[in-house]
Amino acid sequence: MLFLIAIEAGYAELSDHSERDPPTYHQDIAPILASNCVECHHSAGVAPFPLTSYDEVAPYAEWIAAVTAERTMPPSNLDNSGTCNTYVDARWLGEADIAAIASWAQAGAPAGSPPDDPPESPPAWTLDRVDLTLAMPEPYTPSETLDDDYRCFILDPGLTEDAFVTGFEVRLGQSGMVHHMTLFALDSAEDEAFAAELDANEDGSGYSCLGDTIVSSRWLVGAGPSDRGALMPAGTGLFMGAGRKTVLQMHYNRVHGTFPDQTAVDLKLEASVPHEAFVEQVDATDLELPPGMPEVVETDLLKLDADLTLWGVWPHMHTLGTKLRVTAERPGSETCLAQVNHYEFHWQRFAFYEEPIHVRYGDTLRLTCTYDTTSSDTMTNWGSGTADEMCIAFFYITVPEGVPLPFTNR
Ligand code: HEC
Known part of the structure; x- marks a missing residue:
């Protein structure tokens, strides 16, 4: 009897003791890094240093x-x-992981003993099926006379039947120089003819298109510099008409040098989807950002004139932007649609909600953007150059049958 009690007490002491032990690299930290960091922090990744071994970390x-x-x-x-x-596939650490990293660092970063099976990082994301690849026909070198070269390339998907885009993967030719790419659909022969005229009027491949595509066009897919692509929410897709052309808009910024780029986009297509989706924007265009201010806040309100389902959001500002928030308000209720606490130009992409959000006719959308202008010495206004500013929330939406689109662009 005594003997048994002694053993139990011994175990209790042991486990108490192990709870007080600081986390170790091999036991606790390496698995967190493998799942959340190594995707970029490996020897050939986009991050500047690898985080794959104790000596590196x-x-x-x-x-x-x-x-x-x-x-x-x-x-x-x-x-x-x-x-x-x-959000689906969010890059986000749980509080327990953050606390483990903090106490590990505080304890002097103990190594612990290597496990028999080192943690493996999840495999890199890739599109599960490619039905169509749209690529720039030849490499394009941005103009040396522009800091920001927006170039539009007319690409012919050669579709013989209508289709819906349900996923995409971007293959950027020059990730250090490309600030974003967006693929747009041209919905009429007139729009195609106008785009062809713009193209013919300029030397070289494509035509210059600061800001928008100049011709009337409809957003299909877009990506920021760190984005690989995504699957659209199940049951939704973006329409591509048989025989219609597309415009690929590339935004090149030459601060890190000028190189030839030849970007391609892989698309996953379906013949039909239950809900056609659209990308529409809410924006605050009347920006006047005085220089030298740690916090300048701009707000705009938009009243909805239709019921909508929101599936995802892409907050967009340029380099002075620090915070962004979008809410849908009606008497007695406020629904948060997006909250950005640390805006980084390079981390832009569409993020899809884990649960879609329904907004209603009469709701007010409130968009608030916050900027830090201490680095600038002149007034900053709305504009397409990287040194100008923007305040936009793009939404991936579906609308009830027969409802006209409530936003500005269509
Ligand atoms: C999507 C890619 C990506 C992921 C995922 C990622 N990083 Fe990074 N990380 C970067 C890039 C790119 C930089 C360089 C940023 C720059 O130069 O502005 C960086 C920089 C850093 C820095 C230097 C400080 C800084 O802000 O520049 C640290 C430390 C760091 N990462 C740690 C981590 C840790 C820890 C994780 C996982 C919990 C992680 N990173 C996940 C891409 C990534």
Whole structure:
């Protein structure tokens, strides 16, 4: 009897003791990094240093603790804490992981003993099926006379039947120079003829198209510099008409040099989908941002004149933007549609909600953008150049049958 009690007490002491032990690299930290960081932080990744072994990680322990506590790494523009939605495939650490990294760093980054099976990173995302590839016909080198070269290329998908885009993967030719790419549909022969005329009037491949595509066009897919692509929410897709052409808009910024680029987009298509989707924007265009201010706030309101289902959001500002929030308001209720706490130009992309959000006729959408202008010495206004500013929330939406689109562009 005594003997048994002694053993139990011994176990209790042991487990108490292990709870007080600091986390170790091999036991606790490596699996967190493998699932959340190594995707970019490996020897050939987009991040500047690898985080794949104890020797690589330990010298950065304090830094890693700081960036994870601030939630600037893993990079994500949208708050995924649940206070304002959660997103599919979000880059977001749980509180317990952040706490483990903090106490590991505080304890002096102990290594612990290597497990028999080191943690594996999830395989890189790729489109599960490619039905169509649209590629720039030849490499294009941005103009040396422009800081920001927006170039539009007319691409012919050669579709013999109508189709819906249900997924895409971007293959950027020059990720260091491409600020974004957006593929647009041309919905009429007149729009195609106008685009062809713009193209013919300029030397070289494509035509210059600062800001928008100049011709009337409809958004299909878009990606920022760190984006690979996505599957659209199940049951939704973006229409591509048989025989119709597309325009690929590339935004090149030459701060890191000028190189030839030949970007391609892989598309996954379906012959039909239950809900046709559209991309529409809410924006605040009347921007006047005085220089030297740590916080300038701009707001715009838009009254909805239709019921809509929102499936995803892409917040967009340029380099002075720090925070963004969009809400849908009606008497007695406010629904948060997007909350950005640390905006980073490079981490833009569409994020799809885990649960779609229904907004209604009469709701007011409130868009608020916050900027830090301490780095600028002149007034900054709305514009398409990287040094200008924007305040936009793009939404991926579906509308009830026969309802006219409530936003501005169509
Ligand atoms: C989507 C790609 C991506 C993921 C995922 C990612 N990083 Fe990064 N990380 C980067 C890039 C790119 C930079 C360089 C940023 C720059 O130069 O502005 C960076 C920079 C850093 C830095 C340097 C500090 C800084 O802000 O520049 C630290 C530390 C860091 N990452 C840690 C992490 C940790 C820890 C994780 C996982 C919890 C992680 N990163 C996940 C891409 C990524």
